[in-house]
Amino acid sequence: MFLTDLSLTNFRAYTRLDIEVPRRVVLLLGNNAQGKTSLLEAIYYLATFTSFHTQNDRQLINFLAGGDELAVTRIVAGYQRGERRHRLEVRLIQDTNGNGGTRLRKEILSDGVKSTAQGALGNFNAVIFLPQMTRIIEGGPEERRRYLNLTISQAMPGYAQALGEYSQVLSQRNALLKLLAERGGDPEQLVYWDDLLAQKGATLIFQRIHAVHELEQVARRIHHRLSHGNEILRLDYRPSYDPVPPVEGQYSLPLDAPVDRTNIKPEQIRQGFLQRLQAIHREEIARGVTTVGPHRDELRFLSSGVDLGDYGSRGQVRTALLSLKLAEVDWLKSKTGEWPVLLLDEILAELDTQRRSDLLNAVHDSEQALLTTTDLNLFPPAFSRCVHLWRVESGRVRVETLPDAGEMEG
Ligand SMILES: Nc1ncnc2c1ncn2[C@@H]1O[C@H](COP(=O)(O)OP(=O)(O)OP(=O)(O)O)[C@@H](O)[C@H]1O
């Protein structure tokens, strides 16, 4: 799939942008703080309805516009998926809440029809690659859960909905646990929430098992090549409620055998998770919080048995991340039948020649890719000659050059 046009209103430094987006490769060139990353952020927002930079949507509203009581930020895009043209619009509307404060509403229109984020997810797909994404591997487990959620939501129907419902049930269940801990009461009240949590949670666990398994297959192949056959990458999903509990002491061994959970049915997971929840009522009431479930899942990245989050060198972590991102592109393509739009922020500087060329190959294969850079010289001349060049300057975009005719073909 590919974008055909993009229009931004009051999005970060862009007070107004209307631009046609060509197919193939667009290179966004500009100095620091001109709006390159913001443009990718806006496009990625259309794929996930959240920002990779902030979970606070208010930060996306242009400073000047945001100072007013009423402010509207809009991202509107036309895109083509298969043979069909579509339109997607997101509005962030800030207005007064009656108590002298302001509130923020999010509206999504998919082909002109109002939709929830969950309903509109998966219509437009993108993969983004930012240098700071090494924190997926090196950061806390919440980074990896967020990564899984954003990636799986785009490709597996029902995931986003289950995730939204799971979060709601979880906070209700936690509120009840806290109440029971503080004031006492009948623990039987938990049964209703146990049921719902197990139901929604099982969907998440089941889809995570399969997504991680599939991603791993592709990532491992790519990683094998990138590491010149020296390393074997593993994506080790460790569900907090594990339908196949690990053998005692297994995680302490550096070369543990992978656990295969792909044969387990969702119903089996649901029942097992439910039983576990019921078995630990007393303990959970004492702690006043739900201690087991997908909100506590972990995903580890291992290279030849060594945990990269704990022991990876800078280069190893970058290579694993590149493998993961390239795998994500292939995986989304195989799940949806469409190339996701590739968004690459300033990443070439960090890669060596082999990895650069692998990345640029993926860029060439894709239907549409937008790359940012401050320095055109990082790209091989043969590459720069056949891309569309956009100059980004203080929240404005100037279409600078068109690719050499002829070079685009083929
Ligand atoms: N809500 C906002 N309203 C107005 N301006 C904003 C807002 N949020 C961020 N900015 C500004 O937008 C500018 C562009 O940021 P962006 O990260 O897109 O730049 P960039 O071109 O990617 O720079 P770099 O090369 O340093 O990565 C920054 O100066 C930032 O302060």
Ligand SMILES: [Mg+2]
């Ligand atoms: Mg930037």
